[in-house]
Amino acid sequence: MDQHFDPIIVAFCCWHCSYAAADLAGTSRIQYPTNIRIIRVPCTGRVDLIHIFKAFAEGADGVLVAGCLKGQCHYVDGNLKAELRVIFAKRILESIGIEPERLEMVFVSAAMGAEFASIIREFVERIRSLGPNPAKLKKHGQLKESTKSRE
Ligand code: FES
Numbered sequence: 001m002d003q004h005f006d007p008i009i010v011a012f013c014c015w016h017c018s019y020a021a022a023d024l025a026g027t028s029r030i031q032y033p034t035n036i037r038i039i040r041v042p043c044t045g046r047v048d049l050i051h052i053f054k055a056f057a058e059g060a061d062g063v064l065v066a067g068c069l070k071g072q073c074h075y076v077d078g079n080l081k082a083e084l085r086v087i088f089a090k091r092i093l094e095s096i097g098i099e100p101e102r103l104e105m106v107f108v109s110a111a112m113g114a115e116f117a118s119i120i121r122e123f124v125e126r127i128r129s130l131g132p133n134p135a136k137l138k139k140h141g142q143l144k145e146s147t148k149s150r151e
Pocket residue numbers: 014015016017042043044045066067068072073074075076077078079
């Protein structure tokens with residue numbers, strides 16, 4: 001694990017719950033890594049495959065989709081639809097040689113500030129242990145060089 005690697009994490013957070021949980025963590029002064037770039041969405045049901053893959057293509061090392069607790073989505077089942085998309089996206093990632101562990105769906109309520117911070121800490125550590133997004137390295141021509149250096 002490269003302790004110097006500072007991953008970039010894109011987190012699509014539902015406005016009603018996980019975004020509020022991130023806010024609560026902040027106002028409660030609960031610290032979590034600053035690697036996360038939050039994109040607020042009205043509901044995780046709004047997060048489509050194109051958003052997830054665009055985040056990876058633009059250089060994210062990990063992507064988190066954080067929605068309301070199951071049964072508490074303000075749009076009935078947007079979070080469940082998002083969960084299915086995430087499962088499908090993981091399969092696609094795997095098929096193109098990107099670790100599916102770089103993508104995760106989590107469910108938090110607005111009152112779960114401490115849990116949200118803990119999720120972020122664990123996810124950042126997971127991505128740190130995986131290393132940089134291979135698609136990013138390939139885009140910048142570093143994959144070839146790093147492969148060569150191992151030969
Ligand atoms: Fe939060 Fe749908 S409103 S996931």
